[in-house]
Amino acid sequence: MDGRTVFTSRQEIELAISAARLQGKSIGFVPTMGALHEGHIALVKRAVLECEYVVISIFVNPTQFNNPKDLELYPRMLEKDVDMLKDFNNVVVFAPTVDQVYPSNDSFPGVDLEGLDAVLEGEFRPGHFQGVVHVVYNFFQIVQPDFAYFGLKDFQQVAVIEHMVRQLELKVKIIPCPTLREKSGLAMSSRNLRLTEQQKSDALIIHATLNAMVQKAIELTPNEVAEFARDLFNSGQLKLEYLEIVDPHSLQKLSNQWVKGAVCCIAAFCGDVRLIDNMLIKP
Numbered sequence: 001m002d003g004r005t006v007f008t009s010r011q012e013i014e015l016a017i018s019a020a021r022l023q024g025k026s027i028g029f030v031p032t033m034g035a036l037h038e039g040h041i042a043l044v045k046r047a048v049l050e051c052e053y054v055v056i057s058i059f060v061n062p063t064q065f066n067n068p069k070d071l072e073l074y075p076r077m078l079e080k081d082v083d084m085l086k087d088f089n090n091v092v093v094f095a096p097t098v099d100q101v102y103p104s105n106d107s108f109p110g111v112d113l114e115g116l117d118a119v120l121e122g123e124f125r126p127g128h129f130q131g132v133v134h135v136v137y138n139f140f141q142i143v144q145p146d147f148a149y150f151g152l153k154d155f156q157q158v159a160v161i162e163h164m165v166r167q168l169e170l171k172v173k174i175i176p177c178p179t180l181r182e183k184s185g186l187a188m189s190s191r192n193l194r195l196t197e198q199q200k201s202d203a204l205i206i207h208a209t210l211n212a213m214v215q216k217a218i219e220l221t222p223n224e225v226a227e228f229a230r231d232l233f234n235s236g237q238l239k240l241e242y243l244e245i246v247d248p249h250s251l252q253k254l255s256n257q258w259v260k261g262a263v264c265c266i267a268a269f270c271g272d273v274r275l276i277d278n279m280l281i282k283p
């Protein structure tokens with residue numbers, strides 16, 4: 001079985017996974033929304049190294065889109081995605097329809113995100129993280145993975161999923177993976193497909209700003225670094241939605257004191273494409 005094996009029905013994939021389990025195989029899971037790029041593939045490679053049977057879901061989850069236009073324009077290219085996975089062994093693709101993921105007897109118990117969903121992305125995308133935890137929970141029920149791989153490109157998402165796993169005492173181990181970037185520094189994203197060459201060049205201000213912040217953080221407070229960074233960012237062409245330096249666990253904004261692992265998260269519009277990125281500012 002290689003990455004060309006595509007399941008669309010829940011029953012079929014559950015059967016295949018229980019057969020793998022009966023053979024004593026460890027199960028890895030990589031959830032995606034498709035339009036795969038090297039960032040996704042890095043997660044797949046890691047999963048394949050660490051697990052004996054890997055499920056990659058490709059599902060554009062409607063409940064995590066608060067903007068209907070974003071959902072409509074989200075790139076979909078299942079055939080091309082499957083082609084990118086064809087050389088991996090012990091990998092299967094699960095590309096279900098909405099009713100397979102959200103059955104009428106949906107058992108999602110709900111998660112209290114305790115404010116993790118009120119800041120950063122949560123402030124600008126109401127309901128987004130409730131949609132994320134719901135879909136990830138439902139996928140975990142189907143796949144029952146030992147390990148699940150998530151990209152730190154979506155830093156807040158990793159924090160939210162880890163919180164869900166702790167709160168619901170799920171057995172899966174979450175493996176956060178580093179952000180893959182283009183040589184230019186632009187974080188890889190399916191949404192980059194919607195950028196023109198000029199916009200891709202304009203978007204480099206994100207990485208340039210994050211890099212500059214690391215240096216500034218040596219001598220300035222978080223507030224001062226954030227102020228410097230917003231000015232630098234606003235000298236470019238993108239429209240800033242937020243730029244915050246936060247505690248990596250609580251995601252609360254840092255003002256005067258640094259904590260180890262402080263992260264800067266940015267969201268901005270490049271034309272009508274919304275991009276996010278982040279960087280560790282205080283190692």
Ligand code: AMP
Binds near residue numbers: 031152153187
């Ligand atoms: P998505 O298809 O955008 O939902 O992403 C699926 C998974 O791939 C998520 O865990 C993302 O954080 C991860 N991912 C997306 N872009 C990157 C990237 N540039 N580097 C590493 N992981 C990524």
